[in-house]
Amino acid sequence: MDLVLQLLFTGIGIGAVYALVALGFVLIFRATNVVNFAQGEFSMVAAYLMVVFAVDLGWPYWLSFLLALGGMALLGVVFNLGVYYPLRHRTFLPVIIATIGASILMANSVLAIYGPQPQVLQGWFETPGIQLGPVYLDSQYLLIIAVTVALVIFNYWFFEKTLLGKKLQATSQDKEMASLLGISVSAMIMITFIYSAVLGGLAGILVAPVLFVSIQMGSTIALKAFAATIIGGFGDVAGAIIGGLALGVIETFGAAYISVPYKDGFAFLVLVAFLIFRPQGIFGERVAEKA
Amino acid sequence: MSAPSDNMPLAAPAVRVRPLLVRHLPYFIAAAIVVALAARMQFDGYILNILMQATTFSIAVFGLSVVLGLCGQINLAQAAFFGFGAYAVGIGTTDLHLSFWLCLFAGCVIALLAGAFLGASTLRLGGHYLAMVTISFQQIVTLVMINAIGLTHGPDGVSNIGRPQLLQTSQGYLAFCVAALALVGYLVWHLPDTKIGRAMRAVRDNELAAGVNGIDVFRTKVYAFALCAGLGGLAGGLFAGGFAYVSPDQFSFAESIVFLTMSLLGGVASPIGSAIGTGLLILIPEWLRFLKSVPGLYLAIYGLFVILIIRFMPDGIWGFVSDAFTRWRAHTSAPAPAGALQLKPATVGGDTVLEVTGLSKYFGGLKAVDGVDIAVKRGGVHALIGPNGSGKTTTLNVLSGLYKATSGRIVLDGTDITAMPPHQRTAAGLGRTFQNIRLFRSMTALENVEIGAERPGNTMVGKGGDAALTERAMEALTFVGLGARANQLISSFSYGHQRLIEIARALAANPTLLLLDEPAAGLNSTEKLDLHELLKRIAAQGLTILIIDHDMTLVSEAAQHITVLNFGRRIADGESMAVLRHPDVVSAYLGSE
Numbered sequence: 012m013d014l015v016l017q018l019l020f021t022g023i024g025i026g027a028v029y030a031l032v033a034l035g036f037v038l039i040f041r042a043t044n045v046v047n048f049a050q051g052e053f054s055m056v057a058a059y060l061m062v063v064f065a066v067d068l069g070w071p072y073w074l075s076f077l078l079a080l081g082g083m084a085l086l087g088v089v090f091n092l093g094v095y096y097p098l099r100h101r102t103f104l105p106v107i108i109a110t111i112g113a114s115i116l117m118a119n120s121v122l123a124i125y126g127p128q129p130q131v132l133q134g135w136f137e138t139p140g141i142q143l144g145p146v147y148l149d150s151q152y153l154l155i156i157a158v159t160v161a162l163v164i165f166n167y168w169f170f171e172k173t174l175l176g177k178k179l180q181a182t183s184q185d186k187e188m189a190s191l192l193g194i195s196v197s198a199m200i201m202i203t204f205i206y207s208a209v210l211g212g213l214a215g216i217l218v219a220p221v222l223f224v225s226i227q228m229g230s231t232i233a234l235k236a237f238a239a240t241i242i243g244g245f246g247d248v249a250g251a252i253i254g255g256l257a258l259g260v261i262e263t264f265g266a267a268y269i270s271v272p273y274k275d276g277f278a279f280l281v282l283v284a285f286l287i288f289r290p291q292g293i294f295g296e297r298v299a300e301k302a
Numbered sequence: 303m304s305a306p307s308d309n310m311p312l313a314a315p316a317v318r319v320r321p322l323l324v325r326h327l328p329y330f331i332a333a334a335i336v337v338a339l340a341a342r343m344q345f346d347g348y349i350l351n352i353l354m355q356a357t358t359f360s361i362a363v364f365g366l367s368v369v370l371g372l373c374g375q376i377n378l379a380q381a382a383f384f385g386f387g388a389y390a391v392g393i394g395t396t397d398l399h400l401s402f403w404l405c406l407f408a409g410c411v412i413a414l415l416a417g418a419f420l421g422a423s424t425l426r427l428g429g430h431y432l433a434m435v436t437i438s439f440q441q442i443v444t445l446v447m448i449n450a451i452g453l454t455h456g457p458d459g460v461s462n463i464g465r466p467q468l469l470q471t472s473q474g475y476l477a478f479c480v481a482a483l484a485l486v487g488y489l490v491w492h493l494p495d496t497k498i499g500r501a502m503r504a505v506r507d508n509e510l511a512a513g514v515n516g517i518d519v520f521r522t523k524v525y526a527f528a529l530c531a532g533l534g535g536l537a538g539g540l541f542a543g544g545f546a547y548v549s550p551d552q553f554s555f556a557e558s559i560v561f562l563t564m565s566l567l568g569g570v571a572s573p574i575g576s577a578i579g580t581g582l583l584i585l586i587p588e589w590l591r592f593l594k595s596v597p598g599l600y601l602a603i604y605g606l607f608v609i610l611i612i613r614f615m616p617d618g619i620w621g622f623v624s625d626a627f628t629r630w631r632a633h634t635s636a637p638a639p640a641g642a643l644q645l646k647p648a649t650v651g652g653d654t655v656l657e658v659t660g661l662s663k664y665f666g667g668l669k670a671v672d673g674v675d676i677a678v679k680r681g682g683v684h685a686l687i688g689p690n691g692s693g694k695t696t697t698l699n700v701l702s703g704l705y706k707a708t709s710g711r712i713v714l715d716g717t718d719i720t721a722m723p724p725h726q727r728t729a730a731g732l733g734r735t736f737q738n739i740r741l742f743r744s745m746t747a748l749e750n751v752e753i754g755a756e757r758p759g760n761t762m763v764g765k766g767g768d769a770a771l772t773e774r775a776m777e778a779l780t781f782v783g784l785g786a787r788a789n790q791l792i793s794s795f796s797y798g799h800q801r802l803i804e805i806a807r808a809l810a811a812n813p814t815l816l817l818l819d820e821p822a823a824g825l826n827s828t829e830k831l832d833l834h835e836l837l838k839r840i841a842a843q844g845l846t847i848l849i850i851d852h853d854m855t856l857v858s859e860a861a862q863h864i865t866v867l868n869f870g871r872r873i874a875d876g877e878s879m880a881v882l883r884h885p886d887v888v889s890a891y892l893g894s895e
Contacts, residue, residue, distance in 0.1 A: 046430035048437075097613050104374060105612045107433055108566070111378070112608025115559055115601060122598025226598070230555070234441065237434045272449040279438040286435065287423050 013145035018263050024152030024221070026259020027159035031214035032236035033243070033251035034166065035207040040246055041183040042203040043095065045106045049114035051233025053208045054215025057083050058224045059121055061216050062130045072135060079216060080209055087208030091201050099200075114230070122226045129223035155217045162210070163252060179203060231275060235262070238282040244292030253293060326488070333484035341477035350472055351545075356584045357479040358541040363564045363576040364490045365533030370562075371570035372494060373526035374506030376429060379420075379436040380561045382443035383531040385553030386413040387538025389447070389454060392548045395464035402466040406539040410532050417531020418524055425523040440555045447550035459549025463542050472544075479540050486533065490573040495768075497756060502526050504753050507742035514702050515807065516728035516757040556601055563604045566611045569618025578619055632746070632790045639773055643781035645843040646762065647814045648731055651716030655680045655815050655846045656701075661710035663693075663700050670696040672870040673710070678815065678863075683837060683847045685861035685878070687854075689890055693870040694850045695737065698819050701848075702734045703727045715814045729758040733813030735804040737820040737850075741792045747803050748788040751775035754807035762812040778810035779803070782836060798829040805836070815846050822853040834860060858882060866890070 032050055039047045060082050064075030094113045098106045134151040141148050170176035181189040182199040190196045214232070222228055236251075239258045243250025258278055266274040285292065345353065362384050369377050390409030394400040424435045447454050454460070469475040493499040501522045504512040513519050542548050560583065568579025583604075587593065593600040611618065617625065656678040663671040671693040678684045688694050699705045701712060703724035712720045719727045733754075742750050755763055755774040763770050779785045782802040784795075792800065801821060808816055822830050830853065837860050841847060851857050857864065857878075864881040866874040868890045874881045881887060 046433070048433065094609060101616075104376065104429055105616060107376065107430060108562070109609050109612045111433070111559070111562075112605045112612065114605070115556075115608065116605030119598035119602035119605060123596050123602055127597055230437075230441075234434070234438050238438070241431065241434075273445060276442050276445055279442050282435065282438060283423055286427065286431065290427055 014267070016146045018267050019260060020146055020148060021152065022260035022263035023256055024149070024155050024259070025218075025263060026239075026256035027155045028214050028218040028232065028255075029235045029239045029258055030159055030252040030255030031162065031217075032211055032232050033239040033255045034162070034248065035210040035214075036236055036240050037246060037248055037251045038203055038210070039207045040240075042179065042200055043099070043106075043183075045095065045103055045110070046237070047095075047207070048107060048110040048233070049090065049094075049117060050207065050211050051229035051231070051236065052114045052117040053083060053086065053211030053229075054218070054232050055224075055226065055229030056086060056117060056121065057212030057215040058132065058219040058228065059125060059130070060212075061132055061219060062224050066130070066132060076216060080212055083208045083212030084205045086212075087205035088201065090208065091204040095200070095204065096197070114233075118226050118229055127226065129225040132219040132224055134220040149221075151217075151220050155221075158213070158217060159252075162213075166248065175202070234275075235259075235278045238278045240292075241282060241290075242285050242292055244294030247292070247294045250292055250294040326492075329488060330484075333481070333488075337477050337481045337484065340480045341473060343473075345473070345476075347472075350476060352584060352588060354472075354476055354479065354544040355541075356581055357476070357483050358537045358544060359561070359564065359584065360483055360537075360577045360580040361486050361540065362534045362537035363561055363568075363580045364486055364573050365530035365537070366561060366565040367570055367573055367576045368490060368493065368502070368533070369526045369530035370565060371572065371575075372499060372506065373502040373523060374429075375425065375523055375527060376433045377436050377527065377530055378433055378555070378558050378562065379440040379443070380530070380534050381553045381555070381557035382440045383413040383417060383534030384538035384541070384557070384561075385443060385447065385548075385550075386416060386531075387535035387540075388542040388548045388553065389460070389538075390535070391539040391542040392460035392463045393453065396460055396462055402464055402543060406536070406543075409539040410535040413535025413538070414528050414532035417534075418528040420531075421524040421527035425527065426520055437555065440558055444550055444554055447553065454550070457550060459547060460542075461547045463546045463548065465543045465546075475544060479544065482536070482540060486536070487573045487577065490533075490576075498522070498525060500749065500753055500756065503745060503749075504742050507744055508740050510704065511736070511740035511742065512753075513724035514704070514728055514732075514734050515754050516725050516811065517753070518723075518725045559601070559604060559608075563608055563611075565618075566608060567618055569620030569624070571617065572620050572624060575618050575620030628746075628791065632794070634789055637776070638785065639776035639780055641777065643777040643809065644762065645809065645812060645840065645845045647812065647845045648715060648761075649680065649814075651713075653680055654678065655715055656848065657711075657713040658701070659711045661697065661700060661712065662708045663696050663705055664708045669870050671700065671867075674867065674870070674872050676865050676872075676875075678846060678848055680846055681841070681844055682863070683841055683849060683861045684863045684865070685857045686848060686850050686865050686867065687852075687857055688867035691869075692867040692890075694867055695819060696870075697867070698734070698817055698850060702732060702817060725758075728811065728813075731759075731814030732817065733808035733811050733815070734817035735801070735808055735819055735821060737823055739797070739800045739804055741800055741804060741807075743792050746789050746791055747779060747784060747795065747806075748772070748775055750792065750803055751778050751788075751807045751810045754778070755810035757811035757813075760810075760812050775806075775810050778806040781809065781839075782806045783832075798825050801825065801833075802836070809840070809845075813845070815848060816840070818847060818849040818851075820851050821849065822851050822856050830856060854882075 032054060035050050036046065039045065057079050060079040061075055064070050064078050065072055090113065094109050095106065098109055135154055136150040138150055140150045170180055178194050179199050179202065181194060182196055186196050235258055236255065239254035240251045242257060243254030258281065261281060262274060262277050265277040362380055366377060366380055369375050387409035390412060391402065391405045394405030394408065395402055420435065420439055424432050448457055465475055469478050494503060501517045504515065504517055505519050505522050509519050564579040564583045565576055567582060568577065569575025587600055654677050656676065658674065658676040661671055661674045674697060686694055686697065696705065700707050703722060707720060711718065714730055714732060717730050719730050742753065752771050752775040755771050763774050776785055776788060779788050782805055784799060784802060795803065821833055825833060834856055837847065849861065861878050864878045865872060866881060866887050873886045873890060874884045
């Protein structure tokens, strides 16, 4: 029972990271109708930026954190202008292929610059964690969960209560109508990419002390996050979060009770099971493409 | 389905077409010469390795040209399928001591089945699902290759892989691979002009239109995906025999991306493009070996290549060349058809061709169509009219199977089609056009109409083969007045002409009932008159038409019978003049006094 509680805590912590990246997927998908296959690389790049600032240059953690997030905002701009924007009038297939190309480019550029050795980034807090009864609560996992909860609340407030959020929603639902109402569609898409890149980067920075910082971390996280969005119901914000948490828990228990080397395979099995038996996901939104 | 006396196939036109194999003889002679060269020339080991790699990789990339180029579906796990073939030959010839041929065959079959399963679980959904699922699948396969040490020898890989008795020398084996490449290349090159190949192109261009023209969209996609995987397996098996050693890193996600880049660079739509792309991307890294000294650098360049190609050269290198060829071919005229188009709609049921009872379609709480009855009598033109938002187009979409009916029953010429998917309704004799034209944009007018003529159960083409198909399509195009421009691409036609091509596509299928969705929308007055003439000529041949339109002049002159919808319900039905004077109809259109 103690082990179960411990695994549950760890699973929710990992799941929260998947949920953050999944949220980035969903936001871009809703704004542009395109799945950004480079979403995971945003996390990877942000983690490496942290390593450069906090470890290599030895700058304070908070400063490195802010600089890394600023770097991600910049990357969001470059990504939009270089990859999505020129192709915005094409069908979804070329755009998907371009984002896959961008993902390969980012991952391997980092590899070429930094080499294949995984890097270590220490956690935000000095204290490694607290013992609460039978369960050991790792401080970094606590931070991940707290930030995820805060971001979900912020996200809700931003999209439902602010004018900018409403404009973003209008753009994602009907671009033509939004532009007729005087909303600058290209500015809204730019904001979406910046926000998603920062969100992905935040997930990467948070998870970096738990995993190693490696070239593969981006694609691994992205695959899990994508599976999470399908499990939750594609295009649904609540679904992405629930799906991410569920996947983190399933994976942690799978690794503990079934097999460690195949840990990364469980997400795929759950994904295929959902595709066959319940393709609309738990929350059942927007299955196939629009007719 | 129809009485044979009514529907005898026309005698095949007396056009003498030389057998396909004779026409393509130059290709086979050229291929034989290349194979002989590969067998005779004395290459040193380095060149031999490059040639072996280029040959086997090309076959795998051919698979991508089928799934991505022809069918428009993505596959990011081609290296995994390649790996299935390679490990089948690797493990089979070493640990299991089986014959090379058996292992090669088994590898193809395993890859094919894996592809079919993966496709069948995902291809009903949108394209981004397929992309992610294939990436995940690729990762799983790599995990198994590394961790299932008992089976795959893990990271060490399998060495001392055997070759067949006859082909022990590298030179001989290379010649064999080149022969396989030539054969597969021929099949893939010829595929777009076959029935299944046309279906794949139609699915790529417009899934909805493909469905209502009698193509089983899902099955076509699964075939394309499985074929791609099978070719990957074949290529992998040949690769294993060539290099005698396989290890997991040769079949990683990075290799799948390399395959994708090769395919995009050369031109995704054609095997020639695939071969060019493969050749270039194997040779260029050899010339730029220094790039490989920095890990990641050359893959980063591949990633950049992918973005640049997609943006600036979406059809690849070969796309430039073949575009020019297509434009040149547009000026050649197709042979005029031997006879005039004959419409012989099947007659099985009684006087009523289409019997719709209690048809409803709800979207959540919205009752778009609510308990509508329509009975369309055989012969003549029946119109379905109503103000905007009255549920006309929804009714048509339910009739053709694009929407599932919430309740009610649809009987077409004695067959209950209520539960059928679109392509089966088309096979049962339903034809339709769309308000917003849905043609296959990358094809010529003739090819578009050929897909219509290919409807399963079209007795007017029968088993006549390609010649009869072309003949039928030419007849239909000539019937609508566009026969002389048959070889032009869809984009070169005006809006009104595109509409006529859509009608020709439906007519070529020899339907029992033709549904026309606002055919006059967007036409100028001359075009409207021509359309009216055309409808008369169609009706004169006994084909029943159900038409939706806003143009009251057209409707009142063309239709003998009118059904009026308002707010999803039927408010009037009967002989056209009587219906148009009906007080409810007048008030629905003009408001009550």
